[in-house]
Amino acid sequence: MIVAMQEHATEEQIQEIISRLTDIGFNVHRTTGTVQTILAGVGTPGIFDVKDFELLEGVAEAHRISSPYKLAGRGFRPEGTVVKFANGVTVGGGEVVVMGGPCSVESRDQIFRSAALVKAAGGQFLRGGAFKPRSSPYSFQGMGLEGLKLLREVGDATGLLIISEVMEISQIELMLPYVDVFQVGARNMQNFNLLRELGQVRKAIVLKRGMSATIEELLLSAEYILAGGNYDLMLCERGIRTFETATRNTMDISAIPVIHKLSHLPILGDPSHGAGRRDIVPALAKAAVAAGADGLLIEMHPNPDKAISDGAQSLFPEQFEKLLEEIRLLAPAIGRKIAAPVAEQVSI
Amino acid sequence: MIVAMQEHATEEQIQEIISRLTDIGFNVHRTTGTVQTILAGVGTPGIFDVKDFELLEGVAEAHRISSPYKLAGRGFRPEGTVVKFANGVTVGGGEVVVMGGPCSVESRDQIFRSAALVKAAGGQFLRGGAFKPRSSPYSFQGMGLEGLKLLREVGDATGLLIISEVMEISQIELMLPYVDVFQVGARNMQNFNLLRELGQVRKAIVLKRGMSATIEELLLSAEYILAGGNYDLMLCERGIRTFETATRNTMDISAIPVIHKLSHLPILGDPSHGAGRRDIVPALAKAAVAAGADGLLIEMHPNPDKAISDGAQSLFPEQFEKLLEEIRLLAPAIGRKIAAPVAEQVSI
Amino acid sequence: MIVAMQEHATEEQIQEIISRLTDIGFNVHRTTGTVQTILAGVGTPGIFDVKDFELLEGVAEAHRISSPYKLAGRGFRPEGTVVKFANGVTVGGGEVVVMGGPCSVESRDQIFRSAALVKAAGGQFLRGGAFKPRSSPYSFQGMGLEGLKLLREVGDATGLLIISEVMEISQIELMLPYVDVFQVGARNMQNFNLLRELGQVRKAIVLKRGMSATIEELLLSAEYILAGGNYDLMLCERGIRTFETATRNTMDISAIPVIHKLSHLPILGDPSHGAGRRDIVPALAKAAVAAGADGLLIEMHPNPDKAISDGAQSLFPEQFEKLLEEIRLLAPAIGRKIAAPVAEQVSI
Amino acid sequence: MIVAMQEHATEEQIQEIISRLTDIGFNVHRTTGTVQTILAGVGTPGIFDVKDFELLEGVAEAHRISSPYKLAGRGFRPEGTVVKFANGVTVGGGEVVVMGGPCSVESRDQIFRSAALVKAAGGQFLRGGAFKPRSSPYSFQGMGLEGLKLLREVGDATGLLIISEVMEISQIELMLPYVDVFQVGARNMQNFNLLRELGQVRKAIVLKRGMSATIEELLLSAEYILAGGNYDLMLCERGIRTFETATRNTMDISAIPVIHKLSHLPILGDPSHGAGRRDIVPALAKAAVAAGADGLLIEMHPNPDKAISDGAQSLFPEQFEKLLEEIRLLAPAIGRKIAAPVAEQVSI
Known part of the structure; x- marks a missing residue:
């Protein structure tokens, strides 16, 4: 799970996302660039819908990075x-x-x-x-x-x-x-x-x-x-x-x-x-x-x-x-x- | 139901289509143009699939001309x-x-x-x-x-x-x-x-x-x-x-x-x-x-x-x-x- | 630009991606999880096609994280x-x-x-x-x-x-x-x-x-x-x-x-x-x-x-x-x- | 060109369609069923748009029955x-x-x-x-x-x-x-x-x-x-x-x-x-x-x-x-x- 924050996202918004990613079971790694912060959630989380993240304040984009199926892979x-x-x-x-x-x-x-x-x-x-x-x-x-x-x-x-x-x-x-x-x-x-x-x-x-x-x-x-x-x-x-x-x-x-x-x-x-x-x-x-x-x-x-x-x-x-x-x-x-x-x- | 025959359809092919239209309950009206014959099936037929007609010998096109639903119309x-x-x-x-x-x-x-x-x-x-x-x-x-x-x-x-x-x-x-x-x-x-x-x-x-x-x-x-x-x-x-x-x-x-x-x-x-x-x-x-x-x-x-x-x-x-x-x-x-x-x- | 590596990607494959990201002008931040490595490219790169990355050895997924248009945004x-x-x-x-x-x-x-x-x-x-x-x-x-x-x-x-x-x-x-x-x-x-x-x-x-x-x-x-x-x-x-x-x-x-x-x-x-x-x-x-x-x-x-x-x-x-x-x-x-x-x- | 009239189309509406079909160069053959009249236009007409007919009063459906291309056929x-x-x-x-x-x-x-x-x-x-x-x-x-x-x-x-x-x-x-x-x-x-x-x-x-x-x-x-x-x-x-x-x-x-x-x-x-x-x-x-x-x-x-x-x-x-x-x-x-x-x- 990757969440790319908007250019002018506030620290508060970033912390809110980190908190939510943690809540559903991700370990979060943060990359702070000069213009944009990127949060990478790694691990095996519970149920979530990537669309829920896309609509949160301060979020530019959210991508699931593992395939949603496992046994069929x-x-x-x-x-x-x-x-x-x-x-x-x-x-x-x-x-x-x-x-x-x-x-x-x-x-x-x-x-x-x-x-x-x-x-x-x-x-x-x-x-x-x-x-x-x-x-x-x-x-x-x-x-x-x-x-x-x-x-x-x-x-x-x-x-x-x-x-x-x-x-x-x-x-x-x-x-x-x-x-x-x-x-x-x-x-x-x-x-x-x-x-x-x-x-x-x-x-x-x-x-x-x-x-x-x-x-x-x-x-x-x-x-x-x-x-x-x-x-x-x-x-x-x-x-x-x-x-x-x-x-x-x-x-x-x-x-x-x-x-x-x-x-x-x-x-x-x-x-x-x-x-x-x-x-x-x-x-x-x-x-x-x-x-x-x-x-x-x-x-x-x-x-x-x-x-x-x-x-x-x-x-x-x-x-x-x-x-x-x-x-x-x-x-x-x-x-x-x-x-x-x-x-x-x-x-x- | 309309069946437009190909330009060079034979009389035999035309008769075959007329026979099939009659079989499923249509009254057939025939229009013989100089280049093309058109068959119009009118009435209330039984079950049929218009695609079945499109693939018959001598047929150029077939169109259902009544809507396939009735009570919803x-x-x-x-x-x-x-x-x-x-x-x-x-x-x-x-x-x-x-x-x-x-x-x-x-x-x-x-x-x-x-x-x-x-x-x-x-x-x-x-x-x-x-x-x-x-x-x-x-x-x-x-x-x-x-x-x-x-x-x-x-x-x-x-x-x-x-x-x-x-x-x-x-x-x-x-x-x-x-x-x-x-x-x-x-x-x-x-x-x-x-x-x-x-x-x-x-x-x-x-x-x-x-x-x-x-x-x-x-x-x-x-x-x-x-x-x-x-x-x-x-x-x-x-x-x-x-x-x-x-x-x-x-x-x-x-x-x-x-x-x-x-x-x-x-x-x-x-x-x-x-x-x-x-x-x-x-x-x-x-x-x-x-x-x-x-x-x-x-x-x-x-x-x-x-x-x-x-x-x-x-x-x-x-x-x-x-x-x-x-x-x-x-x-x-x-x-x-x-x-x-x-x-x-x-x-x- | 985010590149998520496959679970068993080798260090050599990871280095190859880092090198390519750097080549096109990204600063690369690396997140090494227990199962998967994620590379985040930040900055303002030159021309690139995100599809080129998806097909490289060891890559699971690649996502562009900024919109490809600027003046229209x-x-x-x-x-x-x-x-x-x-x-x-x-x-x-x-x-x-x-x-x-x-x-x-x-x-x-x-x-x-x-x-x-x-x-x-x-x-x-x-x-x-x-x-x-x-x-x-x-x-x-x-x-x-x-x-x-x-x-x-x-x-x-x-x-x-x-x-x-x-x-x-x-x-x-x-x-x-x-x-x-x-x-x-x-x-x-x-x-x-x-x-x-x-x-x-x-x-x-x-x-x-x-x-x-x-x-x-x-x-x-x-x-x-x-x-x-x-x-x-x-x-x-x-x-x-x-x-x-x-x-x-x-x-x-x-x-x-x-x-x-x-x-x-x-x-x-x-x-x-x-x-x-x-x-x-x-x-x-x-x-x-x-x-x-x-x-x-x-x-x-x-x-x-x-x-x-x-x-x-x-x-x-x-x-x-x-x-x-x-x-x-x-x-x-x-x-x-x-x-x-x-x-x-x-x-x- | 086939025009299927609605069930309750008036004779006036039918004559209007016949007149238009004739205007663009069709010979018109009429089939009068007990519930529905069907008009078949045969011949080689000038330019027309089949959609123009579909919206006329009294028309149920209109179908072009020849392909719109000739040299490519x-x-x-x-x-x-x-x-x-x-x-x-x-x-x-x-x-x-x-x-x-x-x-x-x-x-x-x-x-x-x-x-x-x-x-x-x-x-x-x-x-x-x-x-x-x-x-x-x-x-x-x-x-x-x-x-x-x-x-x-x-x-x-x-x-x-x-x-x-x-x-x-x-x-x-x-x-x-x-x-x-x-x-x-x-x-x-x-x-x-x-x-x-x-x-x-x-x-x-x-x-x-x-x-x-x-x-x-x-x-x-x-x-x-x-x-x-x-x-x-x-x-x-x-x-x-x-x-x-x-x-x-x-x-x-x-x-x-x-x-x-x-x-x-x-x-x-x-x-x-x-x-x-x-x-x-x-x-x-x-x-x-x-x-x-x-x-x-x-x-x-x-x-x-x-x-x-x-x-x-x-x-x-x-x-x-x-x-x-x-x-x-x-x-x-x-x-x-x-x-x-x-x-x-x-x-x-």
């Missing part, structure tokens, strides 16, 4: 986190994984066909939403428990790992038997009660960046889950809201290398939400991998034109297959490889 | 909604109300002193949070039920109406006996399950705009509550996230007149969150009223420097009092007046 | 700048001035009618563009010199002060005999060569904020003009680009009180560009005045439906007149008054 | 533009070119060493600024004509093509003998007079996207240059301004595939300005190539720590060399190849 695990699944799939360890599937589970036929396509193309995870609160109250709202059961069934049949979105605390218990990964959607990135509960769960989590969240805020949200003891955590960049309207969101590809620098957690890219339109999903997917993403979350549908939700951003099966081929070529060019397809369990 | 209640409370306070009917109080309920003493100050200054509502999930897991998280009881007690003692934030469905039942208004915070603006439940409640609601939500999205969220039959709904502009860093958010004052045009619902301004810094709260509060806001939500604290949360944006008591004085002068200049102070119940 | 003229014109009009001294008129000068008749309306309504300045590069190469590009002559003629006839936009250095000389105020448009806010030349001019300047410029960047641009010795400078908030599409830009009303705090320069509001749509211009204009704006820049046209440019955001004459009436009422409520109408010169 | 040259240089280098034809060099020309030694490094690493273009207006008036402003002469000399010596930024019309003539490519910087993207002049020049142009410009606005600016007859035009994505502060700008990688779809012009990526920090430039450069960029513009400096400007975002020579190696591997994985190094001219 790269320094906590310099070697990086590798999330390991029972079937041998790993995320964060040099291989690029693919999580594919439809926005929502719509029917038994639809999800089984989706799974077969994801598996054939070489993906490791099947995604599909069971709860689908939509921005219009007049839209389809998901299959619920029935959808979860279908996901588990097809996961067992194919060996694909199942990832599905959890919307609120009450769904955790319900979903636990059916999913391998809980996905926290962008709108829930700062639902701190939900995050805290997920810190207690012994299943992997994908935490998506909120569409107006900074990278620092994403890491603070990750901190909630890690603080509960759950380190099987993957982050996901899925586009931020900007003034550009050609795409639904602006995928912030920079977030991938920035997060690799700031944190030990694996980072995935979701080009489907990043783009919001199918035609540029492949380009963004390749860009994410080239920038170092540890995996991709891609919407695919056996028949996107008939999809109940997010059809416009879902790939056709042949596009999905072609994209995975391209990534298979691309990954080695940046010193990585695409993860192996999951082993056969039973034929479907 | 001005046309539904051209005369405007007035939310009425038992003690005679109204919101939306020409008077400007003031909702003041601390970010969080911290203690009996703090909330009683806050209430006395709000009442003395002429406010009608006391705000205060009982549940305070914060962006850092290491921060204060609220007094919970005890805080709610204190709010009710001080409300009964002073005649002030009580507004407090609901964070999740499970809190609705808990809060019901204690509050007069449920506040839905910016982070929950698209928590559709919560909104749907609040549509069933017979208490008034303040719905805050999400920090990356468009005005249209705010009205779609309002639709969820209205669709449940709860019309005692007030909207609230509290700042959006932009590139500017001098303020925590950028208060979108334009949203106030825009919402008055698009919707019949009252719209409040929250300059405290809009600014994130105390020193410019009064200027923004006056700007909101001048732009036509039906009320203000203002953070005030008996001792902001000791506030557990949001101290930097809370007004000192004397600032709060002075601001209300100024608004008392300002409101008539734009043809409104500040609402009357609440009547005495018992002295405190 | 409030501290330079705590009493505030008042721009004075020959006819007695002042900007920045407690009165609210109004600059009205069409986007472009289109014809003798149009600009004379506009001037008569502005004057009758009580405005002090007539605005009108002579050079109008537009975002489409197929649009009207302005009347040029002929337009300037018309502006001067109508200014002399009515006593209104003339403000018109300068697009490039070569136009300064040309415009000098005809205008009272040079307006620098948002797109030129960082055209530093133009700003430098305008610092040499002995005419007043209105500098508009760029649509993606921070307040700090606006003040840095002001510094260019002030550094040339021209202190007759007014700033103008005219909306920034955000994700909201209901308005062309988002008018950042907060910028008004923030600039009043950071700088001594007067600040105007331009609700016409801020909104981009006529219907909410009055609400934004009143909000700007309530927030403390020293004046308004408003597009008005005798016949907006026939305007060659920006018709959609130009007020009708009767709207303009009504708005000025409202501001006449509003200003006293915040302790200001609207400036007096200009005195008669000759009748028109 | 993909339809104008479906096969794509290939910019060809005298020495055989092409941009837009499947090969990926690299334009490297320092932000500013600082000295003979610095620019010759830069050129040698760019050439050795396999680049085709040397970049370097001669005019450097900076955001602070107290910073270095460039070497001017002397810098241009050094660029030409080193270009002749090495065979590298020279690209340098033009800031204003008066510099065009001056620069013409010395550069192979004029670069228009982000701040000048909407300096329409400059663009119009560059349309007359017989040298290639790189037009950078403004930091708050939409893709559509970039294409409209391109239209100015194309309308003058200069088709040797390349676009460049260099980051847009968003709320994220971890990077100086947010590089909008989506813009690359979107522009390839909308336009026939080659599109380059500038990861140096996109990131503003050296450490993530390589990741963004690879992402841009993976997304289909036709080339890269990269800041490199023989000694970034001593660079007068933009040192923090300039690569060290060894980083630059390594990055080009990586792109040499990456390009074939997406079906492209890096362009051949320029042929030897004379040794330096």
Whole structure:
């Protein structure tokens, strides 16, 4: 914590700041220049808001100089986190994984066909939403428990790992038997009660960046889950809201290398939400991998034109297959490889 | 719904679009120009995503031409909604109300002193949070039920109406006996399950705009509550996230007149969150009223420097009092007046 | 300048930073904590980029602790700048001035009618563009010199002060005999060569904020003009680009009180560009005045439906007149008054 | 052009709109539904602003249905533009070119060493600024004509093509003998007079996207240059301004595939300005190539720590060399190849 005093700050004002810094647990070092006094607070203080200092009399500027998150920081695990699944799939360890599937589970036929396509193309995870609160109250709202059961069934049949979105605390218990990964959607990135509960769960989590969240805020949200003891955590960049309207969101590809620098957690890219339109999903997917993403979350549908939700951003099966081929070529060019397809369990 | 075909679209492509528009319930009118065909879908269709059409073969552009919300639209209640409370306070009917109080309920003493100050200054509502999930897991998280009881007690003692934030469905039942208004915070603006439940409640609601939500999205969220039959709904502009860093958010004052045009619902301004810094709260509060806001939500604290949360944006008591004085002068200049102070119940 | 070293920074790394700080002219004070070393550079250094320090080995964070502008800072003229014109009009001294008129000068008749309306309504300045590069190469590009002559003629006839936009250095000389105020448009806010030349001019300047410029960047641009010795400078908030599409830009009303705090320069509001749509211009204009704006820049046209440019955001004459009436009422409520109408010169 | 009338629009209002559409050159087709009338204007009208229609009485919505640019549109040259240089280098034809060099020309030694490094690493273009207006008036402003002469000399010596930024019309003539490519910087993207002049020049142009410009606005600016007859035009994505502060700008990688779809012009990526920090430039450069960029513009400096400007975002020579190696591997994985190094001219 650094507080730079204004040029004409009085000694009384300076003493007031020193007293407050001391109160919250800092050791204070004072630098008195000819024009300006600077106070450096060192140590491990309690809770404080740096903005509280900026408004005090005599203060020119106040800066926090340590990152507000700790467990999520790269320094906590310099070697990086590798999330390991029972079937041998790993995320964060040099291989690029693919999580594919439809926005929502719509029917038994639809999800089984989706799974077969994801598996054939070489993906490791099947995604599909069971709860689908939509921005219009007049839209389809998901299959619920029935959808979860279908996901588990097809996961067992194919060996694909199942990832599905959890919307609120009450769904955790319900979903636990059916999913391998809980996905926290962008709108829930700062639902701190939900995050805290997920810190207690012994299943992997994908935490998506909120569409107006900074990278620092994403890491603070990750901190909630890690603080509960759950380190099987993957982050996901899925586009931020900007003034550009050609795409639904602006995928912030920079977030991938920035997060690799700031944190030990694996980072995935979701080009489907990043783009919001199918035609540029492949380009963004390749860009994410080239920038170092540890995996991709891609919407695919056996028949996107008939999809109940997010059809416009879902790939056709042949596009999905072609994209995975391209990534298979691309990954080695940046010193990585695409993860192996999951082993056969039973034929479907 | 309008679909403009590309210049060289084939008849087959045109027929495909006509067929799809018909499928979802539109009557289709075709305009064949020398260079371009335009299809107009009229009627009341089922669910569809306009983006699905934009990616079809032969399509140049697709536009939805009716607003996606209905109950929230001005046309539904051209005369405007007035939310009425038992003690005679109204919101939306020409008077400007003031909702003041601390970010969080911290203690009996703090909330009683806050209430006395709000009442003395002429406010009608006391705000205060009982549940305070914060962006850092290491921060204060609220007094919970005890805080709610204190709010009710001080409300009964002073005649002030009580507004407090609901964070999740499970809190609705808990809060019901204690509050007069449920506040839905910016982070929950698209928590559709919560909104749907609040549509069933017979208490008034303040719905805050999400920090990356468009005005249209705010009205779609309002639709969820209205669709449940709860019309005692007030909207609230509290700042959006932009590139500017001098303020925590950028208060979108334009949203106030825009919402008055698009919707019949009252719209409040929250300059405290809009600014994130105390020193410019009064200027923004006056700007909101001048732009036509039906009320203000203002953070005030008996001792902001000791506030557990949001101290930097809370007004000192004397600032709060002075601001209300100024608004008392300002409101008539734009043809409104500040609402009357609440009547005495018992002295405190 | 503060440099916070990483926890495990080596002494060699620390010495390297000290050496660099010294090189650029800082006196360095060192604070060695148990976990972290902090270096404070005090004094008046030469040119440097704080980002250069952030990337050096061993550095955790670097912060500039003095504002990068000096002449534009409030501290330079705590009493505030008042721009004075020959006819007695002042900007920045407690009165609210109004600059009205069409986007472009289109014809003798149009600009004379506009001037008569502005004057009758009580405005002090007539605005009108002579050079109008537009975002489409197929649009009207302005009347040029002929337009300037018309502006001067109508200014002399009515006593209104003339403000018109300068697009490039070569136009300064040309415009000098005809205008009272040079307006620098948002797109030129960082055209530093133009700003430098305008610092040499002995005419007043209105500098508009760029649509993606921070307040700090606006003040840095002001510094260019002030550094040339021209202190007759007014700033103008005219909306920034955000994700909201209901308005062309988002008018950042907060910028008004923030600039009043950071700088001594007067600040105007331009609700016409801020909104981009006529219907909410009055609400934004009143909000700007309530927030403390020293004046308004408003597009008005005798016949907006026939305007060659920006018709959609130009007020009708009767709207303009009504708005000025409202501001006449509003200003006293915040302790200001609207400036007096200009005195008669000759009748028109 | 589509105008959707409000539900209760009168016949008189409808006739007024029809009359206006006809006035500006549209043939109007009318669709009368049971609740709403829709007017479709087809044909090639004169100048109009779609916003003018939205505010007319009885209008619900108005949409332009043709793109506002023509020459820049993909339809104008479906096969794509290939910019060809005298020495055989092409941009837009499947090969990926690299334009490297320092932000500013600082000295003979610095620019010759830069050129040698760019050439050795396999680049085709040397970049370097001669005019450097900076955001602070107290910073270095460039070497001017002397810098241009050094660029030409080193270009002749090495065979590298020279690209340098033009800031204003008066510099065009001056620069013409010395550069192979004029670069228009982000701040000048909407300096329409400059663009119009560059349309007359017989040298290639790189037009950078403004930091708050939409893709559509970039294409409209391109239209100015194309309308003058200069088709040797390349676009460049260099980051847009968003709320994220971890990077100086947010590089909008989506813009690359979107522009390839909308336009026939080659599109380059500038990861140096996109990131503003050296450490993530390589990741963004690879992402841009993976997304289909036709080339890269990269800041490199023989000694970034001593660079007068933009040192923090300039690569060290060894980083630059390594990055080009990586792109040499990456390009074939997406079906492209890096362009051949320029042929030897004379040794330096």
